[in-house]
Structures are given as structure tokens and as C-alpha cells.
Amino acid sequence: MxxxxxxxxxxxxxxxxxxxxxxxxxxxxxxxxxxxxxxxxxxxxxxxxxxxxxxxxxxxIKVEGDPLIMMNILKRKFIIFGQIFGPQDFFIFAVGMLTFVVFIILFTVIFxxxxxxxxxxxxxxxxxxxxxxxxxxxxxxxxxxxxxxxxxxxxxxxxxxxxxxxxxxxxxxxxxxxxxxxxxxxxxxxxxxxxxxxxxxxxxxxxxxxxxxxxxxxxxxxxxxxxxxxxxxxxxxxxxxxxxxxxxxxxxxxxxxxxxxxxxxxxxxxxxxxxxxxxxxxxxxxxxxxxxxxxxxxxxxxxxxxxxxxxxxxxxxxxxxxxxxxxNQKLKFTTRIKAYSVVLIMIASALVSMLLTRDDVDITILRTQGMIYQTLPSGYIGNLYSARMFNKTHKDITLTLGIDEKEGSIEVLGKQPTINKEGYAVLTFLIKKKSELIRKRKSDIKVNFYINKIKIASKKTSFIGPVGS
Ligand code: SF4
Ligand code: SF4
Structure with missing residues (x-):
């Protein structure tokens, strides 16, 4: 030897x-x-x-009119194998990069x-x-x-x-x-x-x-x-x-x-x-x-x-x-290789589940600044919100909004929101609740978003009422 x-x-x-x-x-x-x-x-x-x-x-090569791959850094718009990613997908990108780095490390250790x-x-x-x-x-x-x-x-x-x-x-x-x-x-x-x-x-x-x-x-x-x-x-x-x-x-x-x-x-x-x-x-x-x-x-x-x-x-x-x-030793599956493989499988699984569960539309709901709640006629309390939305599909979409009926009603201010493909839109909406149904000063409420009556996302926000104030 x-x-x-x-x-x-x-x-x-x-x-x-x-x-x-x-x-x-x-x-x-x-x-x-x-x-x-x-x-x-x-x-x-x-x-x-x-x-x-x-x-x-x-x-x-195009997928539904868009490039198969595009990395538009200035516009912060990325298309990878036909899937559209925006700045909100930064987390997926980070996990994707991490997966790639661990894969390269593992590949290099072996080959x-x-x-x-x-x-x-x-x-x-x-x-x-x-x-x-x-x-x-x-x-x-x-x-x-x-x-x-x-x-x-x-x-x-x-x-x-x-x-x-x-x-x-x-x-x-x-x-x-x-x-x-x-x-x-x-x-x-x-x-x-x-x-x-x-x-x-x-x-x-x-x-x-x-x-x-x-x-x-x-x-x-x-x-x-x-x-x-x-x-x-x-x-x-x-x-x-x-x-x-x-x-x-x-x-x-x-x-x-x-x-x-x-x-x-x-x-x-x-x-x-x-x-x-x-x-x-x-x-x-x-x-x-x-x-x-x-x-x-x-x-x-x-x-x-x-x-x-x-x-x-x-x-x-x-x-x-x-x-x-x-x-004259053949390739050995060493502890180091095993450890990298386990880490890679874990990160890759997280990445796959993030990709599979991501929504077609990114939605962020914010309460309108400077307002707590409004007292409306007929005994209603209203909260005003804005929703910022990014359409990650290859076609224009029109959204409708709703909440579970027992919670009250929702009213979009302005016209029905249409978001251009790969575009952003901001809409303002009001949620109303009967004041006698409000039990807490602050309660959670779920806003549902629909395309052609099919629910595509549900976002949680809070509703503020006069109780306890
Ligand atoms: S020729 Fe041989 S030594 Fe030189 S870079 Fe290629 S593989 Fe390495
Ligand atoms: S090509 Fe082969 S034989 Fe020639 S110097 Fe390199 S290793 Fe030696």
C-alpha cells in the first residue's frame, strides 16, 4: 500500500x-x-x-404565449419551465437555490x-x-x-x-x-x-x-x-x-x-x-x-x-x-454521502411541496391604514381592506370575493377586479357585519377568492369591532 x-x-x-x-x-x-x-x-x-x-x-419555445424560461431581474418576473414566479416567491427561490447547492455538493463529493x-x-x-x-x-x-x-x-x-x-x-x-x-x-x-x-x-x-x-x-x-x-x-x-x-x-x-x-x-x-x-x-x-x-x-x-x-x-x-x-476499492456510500443525501432529500421534498401547493394568484390583504372600523347605517360595522394581487397564470383573470355568510357580507369598491396575465392589481373592499353579532373587539375572518365560482385562495385577516373598546 x-x-x-x-x-x-x-x-x-x-x-x-x-x-x-x-x-x-x-x-x-x-x-x-x-x-x-x-x-x-x-x-x-x-x-x-x-x-x-x-x-x-x-x-x-413558448407556453401559452409566454417564454419557457425567462429571468427578468429588472421587472422581477421569472418564468421557469412555463411556471411564473414573482417577488412573493422569493422563499421558493431561496429553497430552490439551497437544493441546487446541496445537490452540487453531493454530486461533487461523489463525482x-x-x-x-x-x-x-x-x-x-x-x-x-x-x-x-x-x-x-x-x-x-x-x-x-x-x-x-x-x-x-x-x-x-x-x-x-x-x-x-x-x-x-x-x-x-x-x-x-x-x-x-x-x-x-x-x-x-x-x-x-x-x-x-x-x-x-x-x-x-x-x-x-x-x-x-x-x-x-x-x-x-x-x-x-x-x-x-x-x-x-x-x-x-x-x-x-x-x-x-x-x-x-x-x-x-x-x-x-x-x-x-x-x-x-x-x-x-x-x-x-x-x-x-x-x-x-x-x-x-x-x-x-x-x-x-x-x-x-x-x-x-x-x-x-x-x-x-x-x-x-x-x-x-x-x-x-x-x-x-x-x-482497488469501489465507490463506498460513506457517512458523509449519506448525510448529504438525507439533507438533499429533505430540502428537495420541501421544495416540491411548496411548488405543488403554491396558488395561481398571490394575494396579500392589508387593512386600510388610519381606519379601525366604520359604523354603517342599519346597525352594521364595516372594515375597509385592500388586496394586492399578482396573477401567476398565462391569462387575464377576473376574481370574485366572498366570505362565509354567517360572518357578514363583502362589497368590492369599484369594478370587479381583472388582473392581466403576469400582472398586478390592487382592489379595495369592505367587510360588513351586524353589530349585534360582534362578540370580540378583534376576530379572525376568512376572505375567499373565486375564478368562475371556483375557489382559488382563502386568506385570513382580522375584523375589528366596537366591543370592549
Ligand atoms: S485534460 Fe485532464 S487534467 Fe487537464 S483539465 Fe482535463 S481532465 Fe483535468
Ligand atoms: S499520456 Fe499517459 S503515458 Fe504519456 S505522460 Fe501522460 S500518463 Fe504518461
Missing amino acids: IDETRKEELIDQGFRNKIATIDEKGKRNYLFPKKPKGTLYNKRSLFSIVYLILFLAIPW GRVFCGWACPQTIFMEMVFRKIEYWIEGDYTKQQQLKAMPWNGYKIRKRITKIFIFYSVSFILANYFMAYLISMDEVIRYVNEGISSHLSTFFSIIGFTTVFFFVYYWFREQVCIVVCPYGRLQGVLLDKNSIVVAYDYIRGEPRGKKASAENQLGDCIDCKACVRVCPTGIDIRNGTQLECINCTACIDSCNEIMENIGLPKNLIRFASENNIVK
Whole structure:
């Protein structure tokens, strides 16, 4: 069995003192990863095609005239899979976020950072869109290095202008889609038809998003995953020896060397560095799990190709836990995993029940300020209220109000309240009770709300009377 000390003896620890993207003078070290190929890369490409089709299709899909997904932060209106949420649903959002965070923690504890390499939008756009465009314009990594090293001439200027133009254009398309997810595709199209001059602020927002995307994908790149993304920084506390990550089998691979054979006692790693050349974050996975590793699996493909060429078994680099490599142990359902699973089930259940029981209309009843009660003709006592309502459905609705008959009667002041779809309305109403039926100064009363005589909500409020005053 190999303990940590032995592992450190086998693997040079010098990598801990530097990061691949910053050179010795502290300047940005621009990476030129080799174009990956292999089974896993093909699967990732296929997955990313489905992902991109969905990304581009969703803003065009409508549910009862509304977008399938819309996150309009400025108007505080959110539509998720056709369900409309308003500011009153903040609590559901908070529980939803909590569920997502616990799910990500649990997923990471078990499967490491595989989300980053396969499903994170940053990686999908960087590796599967912009990087592919770059390979197409500039060629593979050696050609890119040559282009960077060559003096400025017509060829280099042409290549750079083409790349900047295409990167900026794709960023512009992305920014428009990003905007469509915020304000809906219909609005984006309307703004385009009405012209830039009528919607200057939106136009500048799109140009701002475009420039940020361009900066990220043209220059900043893997730095997002290495130094910006908070999820990446969490790996240190989330991963343990049972987590399945992209890992180098150092038991089998070390000591590394050019001639792997039984006579010279070397391991299976021939130190060809194919796994390093292909890494988009510039690390050497043979040093062990590192924060920079986004689990993109490009190094697995690369090493498998080498192993195949030299006639050794594949999977010297593979998805495996430390315990799997050292002790040949399969995934264990540890106490930590069990604890996270229980918490996740509890929060997710709360979220599901909140979603299932939420009303189509959010109603808040407030007593009219500055008034306690009114003495009305014919021996009635009246209380005045206002109700603020948010229609979370996809159509306009007309509400009727009522209370249980024995409690008195209700009278809406003004016309019958109609609330536009996804809109707000405030209505004022009066509740009247016969004074001889009032036994307490303050009593609870239930106001019922109906659409087409079907009760859709019941709200409790209080009724104040003169008794005991
Ligand atoms: S080490 Fe391998 S899995 Fe990790 S980022 Fe580099 S190529 Fe991808
Ligand atoms: S690709 Fe495989 S054999 Fe080559 S250096 Fe990496 S781990 Fe060693």
C-alpha cells in the first residue's frame, strides 16, 4: 500500500509552487492545448451539440404565449419551465437555490468536478465552440504557437482579424440569446424591429455582454475556471479519497520513464506528456488531483491512445477515486454521502411541496391604514381592506370575493377586479357585519377568492369591532 509520503516521493511536488497560466515574471502564460481526440471527446462533442441546440431553441419555445424560461431581474418576473414566479416567491427561490447547492455538493463529493468539464456553459462555449473555431482558423497547437511567435505580416494580420471578427460575431449572437433569456425573444425581436435609437440602453447592454464574452473567450479563457469560479475553489473541501475524479494511476504508472519494461522496473507511464499537451488548463494530471482540473477527460483520451500504440492496457488515466487506485476499492456510500443525501432529500421534498401547493394568484390583504372600523347605517360595522394581487397564470383573470355568510357580507369598491396575465392589481373592499353579532373587539375572518365560482385562495385577516373598546 502506498501512503501519502511514498506518493510524494514518487511525484515531484514542485508543481505546487506555480500555476501553468502565469510565467516566472508573473505575466500571463497563454496556453495552446493540443486538439483532443478520442472516445470521450466524441461523447463530449455529441453532448455539447445537444446542449447547444437546447440553448438556442429554448428562447423560441413558448407556453401559452409566454417564454419557457425567462429571468427578468429588472421587472422581477421569472418564468421557469412555463411556471411564473414573482417577488412573493422569493422563499421558493431561496429553497430552490439551497437544493441546487446541496445537490452540487453531493454530486461533487461523489463525482468530483465532472460538471465543469462536461456541462458548465463556460466550458461548453470555450472548448466546444470558440476553441473549435480557433483550431479551424489557426490550426492545431503547434501552428498556433508558430503564429504567435512569427512577426506581424499579412498572413498573421489576416488570421488575427478573422479570429477577432468571428469571435466577436459569435459573442454578439450569444449576447442576444443571453438577453432573450432575460427579457424574452419576443422583446429582443421587437427592440430590433423598432430600431437601436428607441432602445439605446438595451443596445448598450448587448454590446456590454458581447464585449465581456469576447474578452472571456478570446483572452481570459481557462482563468475563469482557475481563479474566478467559486465552485472550483470549493473542490479542496468537497473532495475526499472516495470521490471519483479524473486520476492518474500512479501505482501502475510510476516510476515513469521512456522505456516501460519489466527489466528496467519502470511503470507504464512513458513520460510522453501527451496528457499535459492536451490539457486546457495546462496542468499535469500525474501530479494528482488539482484545483485547476475541470475533469474534461481530454487527458484520458490522450493517454489511452498512447497506451494503445505501445500495446499496454488503457486507462492509466481514468475516472477513479484515490481509494480505487491504491486499494482497488469501489465507490463506498460513506457517512458523509449519506448525510448529504438525507439533507438533499429533505430540502428537495420541501421544495416540491411548496411548488405543488403554491396558488395561481398571490394575494396579500392589508387593512386600510388610519381606519379601525366604520359604523354603517342599519346597525352594521364595516372594515375597509385592500388586496394586492399578482396573477401567476398565462391569462387575464377576473376574481370574485366572498366570505362565509354567517360572518357578514363583502362589497368590492369599484369594478370587479381583472388582473392581466403576469400582472398586478390592487382592489379595495369592505367587510360588513351586524353589530349585534360582534362578540370580540378583534376576530379572525376568512376572505375567499373565486375564478368562475371556483375557489382559488382563502386568506385570513382580522375584523375589528366596537366591543370592549
Ligand atoms: S487534467 Fe485532464 S481532465 Fe483535468 S483539465 Fe487537464 S485534460 Fe482535463
Ligand atoms: S499520456 Fe499517459 S503515458 Fe504519456 S505522460 Fe501522460 S500518463 Fe504518461
